[in-house]
Structures are given as structure tokens and as C-alpha cells.
Amino acid sequence: xxxxxxxxxxxxxxxRTEVRRFRSILGSLRQDRHSKVIELSGEPGxxxxxxxxxxxxEAEAMGLPALSGCCVENEQHLPYRAFTAITGSSLMVxxxxxxxxxNLDLLNLVLTDKLATPGKSAPRxxxxxxxxxxxxxxxxxxxxxxxxxxxxxDDFHWADAMSAELVEHFIQxxxxxxxxxVVAHRPRQASSRLREALIRAAEAGAxxxxxxxxxxxxxxxxxxxxxxxxxxxxxxxxxxxxxxxHLRSLTGTATADxxxxxxxxxxxxxDLRLEGYPxxxxxxxxxxxxxxxxxxxxxxxxxxxxxxxxxxxxxLGEVAxxxxxxxxxxxxxxxxxxxxxxxxxxxxLALRHRALRPLLNARVLPAxxxxxxxxxxxxxTRRGASAADLARHVVACSGASEHxxxxxxxxxxxxxxxSEPKRSVLWLRTALRILRKSDSPDPxxxxxxxxxxxxxxxxxxxxxxxxxLLQSKALPLREQPAHIRVPAVALRAMxxxxxxxxxxxxxxxxxELAHPDTEQHVEVVQLYLVQCLMGAASKRLPAAGQLExxxxxxxxxxxxxxxxxxxxxxxxxxxLNSKAEDAxxxxxxxxxxxxxxxxxxxxxxxxxxxxxxxAELLIGRFAAAKRRxxxxxxxxxxxxxxxxxxxxLIGLGDACMRTGPVDEMLQAATDVQDIAQRIGAHRFHEAxxxxxxxxxxxxxxxxxxxxxxxxxxxxAAVPPDTVPHWAAxxxxxxxxxxxxxxxxxxxxxxxxxxxxxxxxxxxPPALRAACFEILADAAVEGGESAxxxxxxxxxxxxxxxxxxxxxxxxxxxxxxxxxxxDHRHAAQRYLDAAAHFEQAGLIGDGMRVLMQGxxxxxxxxxxxxxxxxxxxxxxxxRKFGASQPCADLVETGHARRDDSxxxxxxxxxxxxxxxxxxxxxxxxxxxxxxxxxxxxxKELGLSPKTVDVHxxxxxxxxxxxxxxELAWLIAELGGLPARPG
Numbered sequence: 010x011x012x013x014x015x016x017x018x019x020x021x022x023x024x025r026t027e028v029r030r031f032r033s034i035l036g037s038l039r040q041d042r043h044s045k046v047i048e049l050s051g052e053p054g055x056x057x058x059x060x061x062x063x064x065x066x067e068a069e070a071m072g073l074p075a076l077s078g079c080c081v082e083n084e085q086h087l088p089y090r091a092f093t094a095i096t097g098s099s100l101m102v103x104x105x106x107x108x109x110x111x112n113l114d115l116l117n118l119v120l121t122d123k124l125a126t127p128g129k130s131a132p133r134x135x136x137x138x139x140x141x142x143x144x145x146x147x148x149x150x151x152x153x154x155x156x157x158x159x160x161x162x163d164d165f166h167w168a169d170a171m172s173a174e175l176v177e178h179f180i181q182x183x184x185x186x187x188x189x190x191v192v193a194h195r196p197r198q199a200s201s202r203l204r205e206a207l208i209r210a211a212e213a214g215a216x217x218x219x220x221x222x223x224x225x226x227x228x229x230x231x232x233x234x235x236x237x238x239x240x241x242x243x244x245x246x247x248x249x250x251x252x253x254x255h256l257r258s259l260t261g262t263a264t265a266d267x268x269x270x271x272x273x274x275x276x277x278x279x280d281l282r283l284e285g286y287p288x289x290x291x292x293x294x295x296x297x298x299x300x301x302x303x304x305x306x307x308x309x310x311x312x313x314x315x316x317x318x319x320x321x322x323x324x325l326g327e328v329a330x331x332x333x334x335x336x337x338x339x340x341x342x343x344x345x346x347x348x349x350x351x352x353x354x355x356x357x358l359a360l361r362h363r364a365l366r367p368l369l370n371a372r373v374l375p376a377x378x379x380x381x382x383x384x385x386x387x388x389x390t391r392r393g394a395s396a397a398d399l400a401r402h403v404v405a406c407s408g409a410s411e412h413x414x415x416x417x418x419x420x421x422x423x424x425x426x427x428s429e430p431k432r433s434v435l436w437l438r439t440a441l442r443i444l445r446k447s448d449s450p451d452p453x454x455x456x457x458x459x460x461x462x463x464x465x466x467x468x469x470x471x472x473x474x475x476x477x478l479l480q481s482k483a484l485p486l487r488e489q490p491a492h493i494r495v496p497a498v499a500l501r502a503m504x505x506x507x508x509x510x511x512x513x514x515x516x517x518x519x520x521e522l523a524h525p526d527t528e529q530h531v532e533v534v535q536l537y538l539v540q541c542l543m544g545a546a547s548k549r550l551p552a553a554g555q556l557e558x559x560x561x562x563x564x565x566x567x568x569x570x571x572x573x574x575x576x577x578x579x580x581x582x583x584x585l586n587s588k589a590e591d592a593x594x595x596x597x598x599x600x601x602x603x604x605x606x607x608x609x610x611x612x613x614x615x616x617x618x619x620x621x622x623x624a625e626l627l628i629g630r631f632a633a634a635k636r637r638x639x640x641x642x643x644x645x646x647x648x649x650x651x652x653x654x655x656x657x658l659i660g661l662g663d664a665c666m667r668t669g670p671v672d673e674m675l676q677a678a679t680d681v682q683d684i685a686q687r688i689g690a691h692r693f694h695e696a697x698x699x700x701x702x703x704x705x706x707x708x709x710x711x712x713x714x715x716x717x718x719x720x721x722x723x724x725a726a727v728p729p730d731t732v733p734h735w736a737a738x739x740x741x742x743x744x745x746x747x748x749x750x751x752x753x754x755x756x757x758x759x760x761x762x763x764x765x766x767x768x769x770x771x772x773p774p775a776l777r778a779a780c781f782e783i784l785a786d787a788a789v790e791g792g793e794s795a796x797x798x799x800x801x802x803x804x805x806x807x808x809x810x811x812x813x814x815x816x817x818x819x820x821x822x823x824x825x826x827x828x829x830x831d832h833r834h835a836a837q838r839y840l841d842a843a844a845h846f847e848q849a850g851l852i853g854d855g856m857r858v859l860m861q862g863x864x865x866x867x868x869x870x871x872x873x874x875x876x877x878x879x880x881x882x883x884x885x886x887r888k889f890g891a892s893q894p895c896a897d898l899v900e901t902g903h904a905r906r907d908d909s910x911x912x913x914x915x916x917x918x919x920x921x922x923x924x925x926x927x928x929x930x931x932x933x934x935x936x937x938x939x940x941x942x943x944x945x946x947k948e949l950g951l952s953p954k955t956v957d958v959h960x961x962x963x964x965x966x967x968x969x970x971x972x973x974e975l976a977w978l979i980a981e982l983g984g985l986p987a988r989p990g
Contacts, residue, residue, distance in 0.1 A: 628811060
């Protein structure tokens with residue numbers, strides 16, 4: 010065997026630990042010169058046969074002959090069938106040539122199960138005959154194994170009695186040859202004598218046990234998709250119980266629509282499995298144990314598959330239509346064959362492996378299946394089963410529907426709407442199919458079921474299907490009463506918003522709000538919610554009077570959920586309209602109501618948490634906002650609702666962008682991209698890219714530059730002179746990503762273009778100070794004046810002071826001072842801004858301005874203050890979870906200063922500075938003093954574009970990214986090196 014093979018198992022081996030253990034035993038086999046036994050035990054489908062094949066390949070790779078045999082259930086009457094693999098081998102032929110004539114007579118019994126040849130003496134008793142046989146087999150195996158032999162026997166639990174006794178003999182009396190006997194069996198079906206012999210051999214060191222436990226989720230991924238993970242694998246792993254064979258069989262069972270159970274999306278629920286479709290080879294293998302069952306056993310097993318786990322014999326008898334005595338006998342046989350198992354040591358029974366259920370259902374005759382499910386419905390109805398338990402059986406026999414099936418399906422769908430909407434889709438489609446095939450159509454029932462189906466489709470992420478159904482002319486909503494019409498219109502508008510059909514959504518809202526009786530019903534809150542989600546940029550928000558009326562209506566109806574939602578909406582509108590104090594009081598009241606609501610009640614209105622979180626972000630309650638988004642994400646995930654997850658996750662990512670940690674922001678961005686693509690909600694594309702770009706940059710990821718370029722391309726695609734339909738908090742996220750651009754001029758252009766012009770009309774007033782601060786920073790980095798942007802931020806802060814304006818306005822002033830070359834005062838303003846940011850809980854921004862302030866402090870000779878600022882920045886970076894700033898801060902060696910207060914020397918930096926050309930030194934000298942690009946160009950007689958080219962080269966040579974870093978570096982080294990004239 011080569012070295013590579015010796016170091017690690019083959020790539021195809023999922024049971025790598027067992028293969029390594031087998032290889033270790035093989036390595037010592039020839040050295041020890043005596044036989045060994047490996048007991049390979051595992052449940053049906055655990056991979057024993059595949060592992061034996063892998064063992065055989067390993068033995069052959071080491072130069073050892075390996076022979077495989079297998080026991081079969083219907084050959085248990087034939088003696089020594091387990092050893093047929095060795096009888097026809099070349100090893101046996103050679104051994105026979107060396108046998109004496111006397112032993113040939115004894116061998117005749119071993120190979121042919123006949124008595125001795127006439128004329129020869131035969132054993133006089135069974136005991137003597139058995140001893141002679143074992144002795145002959147012993148001599149044969151010793152002769153075959155003199156140079157080493159591996160004998161592998163599968164399914165030994167079906168071994169005939171003579172083979173079992175022979176193996177027990179070898180276990181009890183090991184051979185003095187390098188023979189390795191591997192016996193694979195199912196522990197519950199193996200004979201007690203064999204188990205006892207193996208235990209004694211293990212205690213004596215002559216045998217080793219290898220128990221195949223269920224696969225982990227990671228190993229299941231390798232079984233199904235060796236090269237990549239799949240989101241459905243955990244579900245399939247749970248269904249299969251970690252059994253490799255059952256896992257493969259599940260991926261090959263056909264579904265009702267003709268596809269496989271394992272598709273590129275989530276796995277279909279068991280209800281979707283259709284009987285009668287061809288089974289995969291893996292599925293057929295799983296069913297091998299059921300092929301030879303007598304009719305009563307097969308009926309009982311099929312009844313378990315129909316009923317499900319946990320039913321007693323009386324229920325199985327009713328479904329299988331068998332008398333109790335036959336049911337009990339069949340159960341005993343099925344338990345002995347390891348097909349059934351008791352549940353919790355009770356009389357209730359279950360299939361040994363859950364993966365058998367769809368396979369058995371696929372095999373059963375359709376007529377028997379329908380009647381069995383009908384009998385099950387009657388049984389469960391008498392026992393008071395839930396609608397969901399009944400619905401599964403109604404779907405299975407929907408081709409022969411009965412009166413009452415539609416009510417069962419509707420009730421089950423309503424119950425599952427807030428936990429398993431995909432099941433609701435199945436049940437409602439089945440109900441509609443039954444209703445429309447009936448002789449007495451019911452338009453009202455059709456409308457009710459259709460609206461429920463549209464909601465289930467939307468909740469499960471099928472936005473396009475839900476949108477098409479809601480747009481159907483078969484849904485006459487205008488004639489319906491408000492309690493039916495208003496929620497349906499709100500759903501239509503929400504779907505249009507998610508699919509980026511904003512004009513259509515606005516039209517729906519306007520028409521419905523113009524209806525004379527709409528505002529009299531508490532359901533109007535749902536219309537206002539969609540209006541608020543859409544109206545942040547366009548200012549098409551509900552009027553204050555409308556929201557006040559909605560609050561009063563909810564209070565009068567004693568509807569606490571609607572009251573919480575109306576208050577949250579009012580708080581959001583107040584925050585968007587720069588009424589921070591009013592918003593604070595309103596949101597405190599709505600927060601109290603939301604926190605008092607249990608999850609099971611709030612699950613139906615988790616969007617109110619999103620509104621509350623957005624509003625709290627706008628007034629600077631960042632920690633509270635993060636809690637709202639975290640609870641909303643948890644509720645949506647637990648209920649299986651995908652349609653609002655991207656919006657909720659972006660809110661969570663925005664909160665993490667301000668308070669940390671960075672890894673949670675990155676995870677949120679990744680989830681948004683994945684879910685939005687799956688459900689077709691492309692409106693979240695830019696925000697998800699922006700969050701990812703910021704997160705990867707802070708985390709120091711290798712693909713950070715790629716993520717930044719992706720954001721630039723996405724924002725550049727926004728048509729000019731348009732106001733993008735962004736959520737309230739998105740502009741700051743997008744502007745924060747644009748800040749990462751390597752070209753400051755492009756950053757300014759992207760923000761101005763994407764946010765409604767220099768006045769940032771597309772940005773809510775409460776967020777404009779943050780965007781103006783980013784523009785001021787980019788302007789200075791580009792060599793332009795930041796005074797205008799700083800003044801705009803100051804105006805916002807004066808008009809609406811608070812945690813989302815004052816810190817950013819202070820930082821913008823610091824940028825403007827830095828741009829004028831006043832580094833001493835800029836450092837102080839950065840320090841003030843950092844204090845404001847920390848007080849507001851904005852850890853990431855506090856870290857950033859401290860680093861910028863340290864640059865200015867160093868440039869103005871305040872090295873002690875620079876060291877203090879950098880130390881605090883490093884503390885915040887660690888708290889924020891930003892690994893890249895931490896690495897940058899450690900690399901600068903900021904905490905190590907000599908007693909004179911001068912910075913440490915940086916020999917690499919000095920060497921890099923010496924590599925600059927004369928022209929680059931001239932550009933660097935002017936740029937480090939804050940001189941603008943166009944002034945540098947005028948001073949040196951160059952074009953502005955040429956100046957930018959020189960700056961790019963300077964940054965690459967010095968391994969820096971901005972003018973502030975350039976000024977810091979030159980100041981630390983005491984100026985640029987002298988150049989000969």
C-alpha cells in the first residue's frame with residue numbers, strides 16, 4: 010500500500026474512523042501470526058455492506074487476499090452456506106492439493122453436506138461428526154491463511170446453525186495463522202450464542218467490536234452531496250435516523266408531482282409522497298426485508314405505515330382488518346425481524362426506521378391504501394385527533410373524497426398557517442380541488458380557501474404564485490365585507506412591495522383607504538403598516554390623524570396586538586418626521602405592549618416587531634432595536650415564514666453594524682442574500698451587498714474588495730433622477746458601504762446619486778446627519794472641502810439633536826478641520842465625537858473616529874494623546890468584533906512610545922518612502938497637509954487625474970489606503986526623505 014493510502018481513508022469512505030481502525034488491525038495481523046475476529050454490528054441500513062467492501066479494498070491494497078460471503082434468510086436450512094465464498098477460491102484449490110486422503114473424506118461433509126463416500130468410515134454420532142467437520146475446516150483455513158487471509162461474512166444474523174457453530178469454534182479456539190474473520194450482523198437478530206461468544210472473545214482480546222452508530226449531519230452531507238452542503242440534508246438526516254441506506258432511499262422516492270423527494274429546495278413533507286411511482290435501487294434495497302413476509306405481516310406493517318408511530322395493536326387491527334390474534338402474531342414476527350419496535354416500553358408500536366414509511370406507502374395497492382386511510386380517519390375522529398392528523402389521511406385518499414373532508418383540510422390549514430405554511434399550501438390546494446370537482450360548488454367557500462391559499466403561498470416564500478392568485482379575477486374582493494377585504498388588500502400590497510411593484514402597491518392602498526368603511530375597522534392597521542414600509546423615501550406616510558384613529562379603534566376593540574402595531578407605526582412616522590421626543594414616548598408605550606405579548610400570539614403579526622425596531626433605530630435606541638429584530642427573526646424562522654425574513658434580517662444587520670458583533674452582521678447579510686434569491690424578492694439585493702461589504706471589511710475577509718465592488722456596481726445601476734424605494738434605515742447602510750470605495754470621488758458620487766441629490770432627499774431627516782458625515786469624510790479623502798457637508802450635518806443636529814445626529818455632526822466637523830490641515834483641533838473634535846458615539850452605544854463608529862483622531866493627534870505632535878486614543882480604539886474594536894481594525898492597530902505598535910513622546914521607528918516604512926519618485930514625493934508632501942487634489946494639480950502643473958494616479962501609486966508602495974494614513978506616516982517619520990535636486 011502506498012503512503013497516501015496509509016495516511017488517510019479513501020475519499021469515498023464515509024465511515025473513516027472504522028476504516029482507520031480496520032487498517033490498524035490489518036497492520037498487526039502478519040506480525041502477531043494468530044487469527045482475529047472483528048464483530049461489525051449495526052442496524053439495518055447502517056452501512057455494514059458498504060463498509061465490508063471498503064475493508065476488502067483496504068486488505069487487497071495491503072497485499073492480503075480477501076474473500077467475501079453473505080448469508081441469506083431463505084438459505085438457513087443449508088449447512089455452512091456462510092463459507093461458500095472460500096470453497097471455490099484459488100486458495101481452497103491449493104489447500105485441497107495438500108490434503109491427505111483421510112481428510113478428503115471429512116471435507117466432503119463440509120463442502121457438499123453429504124455423508125462420507127461409501128466404503129469409508131463415517132462419524133458414528135452427531136457430536137463426532139461435528140468435531141470432525143470443525144477439525145477439517147480448521148486445517149483448511151490454516152492452510153489457506155498461512156500468508157494471510159481476510160474473510161468477510163455479511164448478514165451473519167441469517168447464518169445457518171452449522172456456520173454459526175463453526176464461527177463460534179474459531180472464536181473460542183483461535184488459529185495460529187494471520188487470518189482475520191469479519192462478521193457483520195444486526196445485533197437484535199443475532200443468536201444469543203454468537204453474541205456471548207463474541208463477548209468472551211473480546212474479553213480475552215481475541216475479538217474486537219465495531220458498532221456502526223448513526224451518521225452525523227456532516228457525514229450525511231457527504232453521503233448525499235460529497236462536494237457541497239444542501240439545506241435539506243438536516244431534514245433528511247432526521248427522517249433517516251442517520252442511516253446511510255435510508256438516507257439514500259429517501260432521495261430516490263418519487264413525489265406527487267413526479268419529482269424526487271430530495272429537490273433543490275426543502276424536502277417535501279411525507280404527505281406529498283405518491284404511491285405507485287418507481288422506487289430507486291436504494292429504496293428497493295431497504296424493502297428487501299419485507300419481500301418474504303406472509304400476508305398478515307405485510308398488512309400489519311402497511312397499517313403501521315398508514316397510521317404512523319405510537320399506535321397499539323387494536324388500532325392496527327382495525328386499519329389492517331385483521332382479528333386481534335393474527336395481529337399479535339404478526340407483531341411478534343415483525344419485531345423479531347427488526348421491522349417494528351415497541352415505543353417507550355409500551356404496547357404501542359413504531360417502524361424501526363422512519364424511512365420505511367414512504368417506501369411502504371409507495372408499494373401498497375392504491376385501492377387498499379385509500380380504504381386504509383378512510384378507516385384511519387374514522388378511528389382518529391372517534392379518538393378526537395387534531396385536524397392536522399386527519400388532514401394527512403384526507404390528502405392520501407383525496408381521489409375518493411367524502412363529505413366533511415374540505416372542513417378538515419381548511420381547519421388543519423388554518424392551524425398550520427403560523428407554523429408550517431408549506432403544509433397549509435398542500436391541504437388548501439387539495440381542498441380546492443375537491444370543492445371544484447363537487448356537484449354543488451360554493452363560491453364563498455372557494456373565495457375563503459383561495460385567500461387562505463394565497464396567504465400560505467406568501468408565508469412559505471412563494472411570492473410570485475401568491476401574487477398571481479391574489480391578482481386573479483376569480484377573487485372579487487371589492488364586494489366583500491371589510492374584515493375579509495382589508496386583510497386581503499393589505500396582503501396584496503405587501504407582496505407587491507416585496508416584488509418591487511411599488512406603483513401597483515400604492516394604487517391598491519389608495520383605493521382601499523378611499524373606501525368609506527375601511528378606517529372603521531381595526532384591520533386598517535395592516536394597510537398603514539405596508540404604507541409605512543414603502544413610504545420612508547417617498548414620504549407617502551399615513552397622516553397623524555389616521556394613526557390616532559387606528560389606535561383608538563384598537564383600544565375600543567380591546568385588541569392589544571392591533572394597538573401595539575398602531576402605536577409602533579405612529580412612532581415610526583413621528584421619527585421619520587423628525588419628532589424624536591414624541592416618537593420616544595410612543596415607542597415606549599408600544600414596546601411595553603409588544604413585550605407583554607407571548608410568542609404564539611405575536612407570531613401572526615411579527616411585522617410589528619420590524620416596524621418597532623426600525624423606529625427605535627431612528628431615535629437611537631439601538632440595543633432595543635436589536636432585541637426586536639432578533640425576536641422577529643426567531644418568530645419568522647420558527648413559523649416557517651420566509652416573506653418577511655429578508656427585511657427583518659437587514660434590520661438586524663443594521664443594528665449589528667452599529668453595536669456589533671461583526672460576525673452577526675455578516676451572517677445576517679448572508680442569510681438575506683440566500684432567502685431573497687429563493688423567494689424572488691430582489692429588492693433586498695443592494696442592502697444585503699452593502700451589509701456584506703461592511704462586514705467583510707471589518708472582519709478582514711479576503712473577499713472584502715470583491716464585496717465593495719459589487720456594492721458599487723449595484724448602486725451605479727440605480728437610474729439617475731429617481732428616488733429608490735428603500736426602507737427607512739437602508740440609506741445609512743448603503744452609504745457606509747460606499748465609504749469603503751477606494752476612490753473618494755466615486756463614494757461621493759454614489760451617495761449623492763443614490764440618495765436623492767446633495768440634499769439627500771431620499772434619506773429620512775433623522776438619518777441625514779450620518780450620511781452627511783460620510784460625505785464629509787469622503788470629501789477630505791478626495792482632497793475636497795468638507796465644510797458644506799459638515800454644515801448640513803450641523804443643521805440636522807441643531808434641528809433634531811439626539812444619538813443619531815449629534816455624534817455624526819461632531820465627526821463631520823472634525824473631518825472639515827482635518828481637511829483644512831488643523832489637525833490639533835480636529836483631534837479634539839474626534840475625541841468629542843467618540844464620546845458621543847460611545848454614549849449612544851455606537852461602538853463601531855466610536856472606534857472609527859478614534860482611529861482618525863489618533864492620526865490627527867500624531868500629525869500635530871500630540872503623541873501621548875494619539876496613543877491613548879488608539880488604545881481605546883483597540884478596546885472598542887475587540888468589543889465590536891472587528892478583527893481587521895484590531896490587526897491594524899496592533900501592527901502600528903501604537904502603545905509602544907519612548908520617554909520623549911516620539912513614535913517608534915518604522916524601518917520598513919522608511920524604506921518604502923525612499924522608493925517614492927521625486928514627483929510622488931512632491932504629491933505626497935502636499936497631500937499630507939490636506940491640500941485638495943485640484944490645488945495639488947495647479948501647484949505642480951498637472952491634471953487632477955494625474956494627481957490621483959500618483960496618489961494611487963503612493964498608497965500601494967506605502968501599503969496605506971488614505972490621505973490621513975499618509976499624513977500620519979510622514980509625521981511619525983519626521984517628514985519625507987531628502988531627494989537630490
